Amino acid sequence: MRLPRRRPHPPPVSASSDDHELMAAVAAERVEALRLLHDRHAPWLRARLLRRCADPDIVDDAIQDTFVAVWRGAGHYSPQGEDAAAWLWTIAVRRLASALRRPGGRWIASATLADADARLASAEDGVLLGVEHGDLGGALARLSPELRAVIQATVLDGLTIREASRLLGIPEGTVKTRLMRARARLREELA
Structure with missing residues (x-):
């Protein structure tokens, strides 16, 4: 055995x-x-x-x-x-x-751009941007708060355009436009 x-x-x-x-x-x-x-x-x-x-x-x-x-x-x-x-x-x-x-899930409905900027300006987010993303962290930090908020929601957090729109309290078209502008600026910064 x-x-x-x-x-x-x-x-x-x-x-x-x-x-x-x-x-x-x-x-x-x-x-x-x-x-x-x-x-x-x-x-x-x-x-x-x-x-x-x-x-x-x-x-x-x-x-x-x-x-x-x-x-x-x-x-x-x-x-x-x-x-x-x-x-x-x-x-x-x-x-x-x-x-x-899921039904019943709620995004922050009252989030404003000032709220998003305050979140991005937190010490923890600053450290994460600098450490986790190297050169990208510096390029992200140079973006305007509106563009950074859209990049964080869609790219870093993986949200859809609709979800980012609800989170940030702005129309979906505005999210798409800001995302396009942010990507163009990041390409310029990192080139």
């Missing part, structure tokens, strides 16, 4: 474990690692998603869906390919967009 192979036990995880260690432990189906990852990242994910959605219940659902997806897909995470926080943000913003596409 042949005995089944024993899996090597991954090292223990703690609050001092880095994100890559936690992701490896989640891939090994260690619930405590998922809990630590949630405790570390859910607060900032919630804060950023609340800037995009007026309904905190939808945001909370998106965060829950995000960590369910992390539990199911942690084996697909590659520490060489991307930062864990960026991977989580990508999942979270897609889960929020999916939730908002």
Whole structure:
């Protein structure tokens, strides 16, 4: 009779474990690692998603869906390919967009260009633009607030023209025009 192979036990995880260690432990189906990852990242994910959605219940659902997806897909995470926080943000913003596409989902209806500019001017967004996008970060920072808001909504957050229109409180045609102008300016800046 042949005995089944024993899996090597991954090292223990703690609050001092880095994100890559936690992701490896989640891939090994260690619930405590998922809990630590949630405790570390859910607060900032919630804060950023609340800037995009007026309904905190939808945001909370998106965060829950995000960590369910992390539990199911942690084996697909590659520490060489991307930062864990960026991977989580990508999942979270897609889960929020999916939730908002369902009946009853609400974009920030009263968002104005000043609100969008204030979001883009936050320290966190500035760091993300500079670090995650290198030369592109500088080019994005030189765009007008109106053009940056459209680029962030459509390109960085992956929203459709209609969703960006609802988010920013401007007509779809205006989103398309600003997106075309922003892309042209970025081509000039990066050429």
